[in-house]
Amino acid sequence: MFVFFKHFIAPLLSITICSTGSSLLTTLLIVKMGQFGLPASMIGMLTTSFFLGYILGALYLETFILRVGYIRAYTTFACILTVVAGLHGLPLNPVLWLPLRFIYGACTVGIFIVIESWILQSAGKEKRGQVLAIFMLCLYGAQASGQLFFRICSLNSVTPLLLIALAIALSIFPMTTTHLRQPAFSHAAIFGIKKLFALSPSGFLGCFGGGLILGSLHGLLPISLKSLEFTNEEMALILCFIFLGGMSLQYPFGRLSDHWNRKYVLLGSYTGAIFFSGLLFWALKIDIPSYLLVVLPAAFMIGGFFFTLFPLSMNYTCDFLTESQVVPATAGLLVAYSAGAAAGPFIAPFFMNIFGPIGLFVFFSTTAVSVIIFVLQYRPTLRPL
Template sequence: MLANFASIFSLMLSTLLMMVAFGLQSYVIPVRSVAEDWSTLTVSIFATGYTLGFTLSCVVTPKFVLRVGHIRVFTALMTLLSIAILMCGLIVDWRAWIGFRAVSGFAIAGSYLVVESWLNERVTNENRGLLFSLYLITTMIGTIAGQYLVPLGDPTNTSLFILCGVLFSLALLPTALSSSPMPAAPTQANFDLRALFHRSPVAVVGGFLAGALSGAWLNLGGVFTQKIGLSTSEGATLLAAVLAGSALSQIPIGRASDRMDRRIVMVACGVFGVLSCLAMALAIGGGAWILYALAGCVGMVLFPIYALNVAHANDLAQPDEFVKISSGLMITYGLGTISGPLVVGPVMDAFGPAALFVVLAVYFALYAGYAAWRIGQREQHDGLVAKTDFQATTVLPTPGPDVTNPLAQQEAGPIIEDDTVPEWETQAQ
């Protein structure tokens, strides 16, 4: 076991530094935007650049890794992240930030993909759960730590932007100088959104809504903290509370969904999200600790619901289709993250910061409502196919470790050559 930890130590250290920089970046950008007196709609526009880059990277990055390998791609992506945030500090113009944020989204998604693919090749079935739990903890600690760096500097000058660029650059050193062998060359995974929707409509629709929810919060949550008058330290604590709630709830939600119809858990999470968001909207102006507690409640369902959709879609998959499903759902999630800020931004401008949580409540209601409607359309499939295990996700749902792993299909099982369509596949879940 110690040998397994040693083999991924440099990768975990790089991940930690990358997530510290990511946490700092994700908070300093909205704080600076408010300081520049940009409207929430303006913030939403350049946030869309970020999500477009993020989604594009899920398709493009595996091709780069195939050509030049993991280390070179990871080094290039860290360089792009450094350049993008430094340029944001150098050229403070929201039109320029659209391009800079697109580069940043492309690079962070590709970095997730490379790290998880690399990590997946280093683990075994015996230690997979433990080491991926360590990875999730590392990303959470790094993100929260980065957010708490904002109160230590001044977002209205270039100091925090420079610090963020330095941290991204430092993140490539442990991996670039590691003596561990490189992962094997990957293969490109394909995806078919139409077939995926036919297979599991609730997973596709739910994945899109999960993307809209997380996209709206991740891009406008920092703006919300500033608009309601929180200090940077209080805002960092509120953002951290959302992440902490997500970390605490992933395992209980996953275990519950493994034991019953996952769609029932989706409905419960959606209803809980509606109530938490409405309570959050009503609590603005109250004590900070009330906001922290309610933010933790929102976080308990904000990020984990995406993993529910992935698990549900995989329940209905042939063994050789897991990679294709993960890729397709990631694209669906990416499309949702693009729409979220564009919808929420104008509403916040028109009705104030509380509107953020009102719109999030609407998204949660749609998530729960569609899952409930699908339950009425068809019974649970447990008698037809064995469930896959629920797997927790990182702060930002990513393409997953199997997307660029050439051994993924071999480990999952042999490709089925029989052209006969299983009975359960002919009826969409």
């Protein structure tokens, strides 16, 4: 087992170190924008700039990655991120921050394409789900641990930015010093979103649906819980259980997808999302006594099902791909996910206006039901490879 997984130590270690710094930067910028009293419209523009760079990077960086290889591409993206992170230490200027956030988004997705393509191309069909699960665990663990730096440094000093730049720069070393060969490109194919959708509509829509759900969860769940008059301590506990569930069930679902039909595992994950979203809707609507005894376990399971939607969809899509199609397919799936994550917070409020704060869970269930109906009705013209 160790002999197999040692092939992924370098990319997993690199993404863990890099994500630790990047997650700290995201939180730091939100805090700084609040301190400087930027209007909500400007904060929205900065967020949009990041996602625009993320989506365009996913669409156009694959050619560069295929030309120079994984290691050189990762080094290039990480070096640019280090410089951009440092430039955020200049006096606050929204006009300057807009292009910086755009570049940061493009290079961030470039790093994800490199790491995920490396994993998908090397893992093989029998172990791909398990390796993807470990990748997601490293990613979420790094994002959580990055927040701990706030306890050891002042936000008004340059120390956080130095730590961020240092972490991103250090992430280069595992990739550049590994003695293992990077996956080779053999007649790499380049194709667009339309071709990817034709290859695996269910996997593509699964990624988009996962983005809709997780984008809304990250952006609107705290607002929904606050409107339901949860205390800050209760909100923190619920969110903690969601993220714990998301991390705890990654590997079991990944292992399950390596032994069972991946289509049915994906459908099972979306079905679980429907059930526990409905359970939370019911518990919050009727305000049962000791409701936290229902809410917390349901939150744990919601995290477990929600956070597995994207890796399961990606894993299922790879069943229809040749080795030469992995890089452009990874980029296309990231476009689908990020488009969903950007659209979700704009669509979900319509449900919240109709059903109140608990309408967010109606949106989760509606999205999941829509994906399941499509997957069940669609009959693929291609068989898994």
